[in-house]
Amino acid sequence: MLGVNQQHGDLEFELVELKAQIKAGNRAQSNSGQGSSSSGSTSNSGDFSGVAIPKYDASFMTPSAFLAEVEEVLTWKNIPQDKRLLFIPRLFPSDSDLHRWWSAVKALVTDWDEFKAQFEAYEDADTCRDPLYEKLYAKKQKLDEPFELYAWEIHSIFMKIDPYTEQSVIIDRILNSCLAEISVHILASSVKTVAELVVQARSIIPDINRIRRAEGKVQLRARQRSAWLRSHVLDSDLGHSPQLLNPRQNRSHHQQPV
Numbered sequence: 255m256l257g258v259n260q261q262h263g264d265l266e267f268e269l270v271e272l273k274a275q276i277k278a279g280n281r282a283q284s285n286s287g288q289g290s291s292s293s294g295s296t297s298n299s300g301d302f303s304g305v306a307i308p309k310y311d312a313s314f315m316t317p318s319a320f321l322a323e324v325e326e327v328l329t330w331k332n333i334p335q336d337k338r339l340l341f342i343p344r345l346f347p348s349d350s351d352l353h354r355w356w357s358a359v360k361a362l363v364t365d366w367d368e369f370k371a372q373f374e375a376y377e378d379a380d381t382c383r384d385p386l387y388e389k390l391y392a393k394k395q396k397l398d399e400p401f402e403l404y405a406w407e408i409h410s411i412f413m414k415i416d417p418y419t420e421q422s423v424i425i426d427r428i429l430n431s432c433l434a435e436i437s438v439h440i441l442a443s444s445v446k447t448v449a450e451l452v453v454q455a456r457s458i459i460p461d462i463n464r465i466r467r468a469e470g471k472v473q474l475r476a477r478q479r480s481a482w483l484r485s486h487v488l489d490s491d492l493g494h495s496p497q498l499l500n501p502r503q504n505r506s507h508h509q510q511p512v
Contacts, residue, residue, distance in 0.1 A: 307344055310352065313385055315414040317377040321370050322417065338366040386415045395432040401455045402477040404432060409448045421447050433474065435462055452477075 308323040315323075324345065328338055342360070346352040355376060363369050390411045395404045408428050412419045425445060429437045439458045445451045459476040466473060 310345065312377065313389075316383060316386065316416070317374045319414045319417060321373065335366050339363065339369060342369065383415050386411060390415070390427070391431075393431060395436075397433065397472065398475065400475040400478040401432060401436060401459065402452050404428070405448055405452050405455070424448055425451050435474065 306327075308320060308327060310317075310320045324341075328341060333341060339360070342356055343353070346356060359372060363372060390408070393408065393411070395401070405428050408431070409424050412424050412427070425442060425448060428448070428451065429440060429442055436455055436459065439462065440451065440454055445454055456476045459474050463473045
């Protein structure tokens, strides 16, 4: 019987999704008719199936952070408040304790806000924060880890713990756990956001690398390059400044007569 109810709930939610898509499509068509070009449309009436359903992991996020992610998806899918409870079975695997918890309490939950309160109470947000704080304060930047990537990972963990964490607290943690060669050159008082911190780090890491290159040390990385860029950049460990390779220039260079 539980399986039948699950299937019925899925079908009902899919119907809600379909109605939301049609509504969004009609709205986009209406906007287009008023002079908006199809190429400039920002409607989310495309493939909703491509939107990943958030998965709750107590070792990685607090209940409130998880619910915030879920609400972003529901807003993107144009799911109205009075239909959001139909989405809940999709959040928890059928063999999980949370699925069994929801099966036991759903008859008593009448709206989305009540579900959020019940879920946070069941998961006990304060208990979930402890392992996250342990993970946060055990994390240190590795020598080959780009500063930008590291800084945003620290920021992300803080947001999972408490979305309202002040930027100054996050910046302080980043500077106390990143590579010492970087932190000693950054003026913490001159940055107000993590974005400003990353920009300042980008400006000083090249100077640090010039010294490290002269000493024969591995270069520090300001940011993570894309796979394409990595394949077109000279290896800085060879003693060259990173630069884009131009195949045409290289070919003509090798074809010059000796």
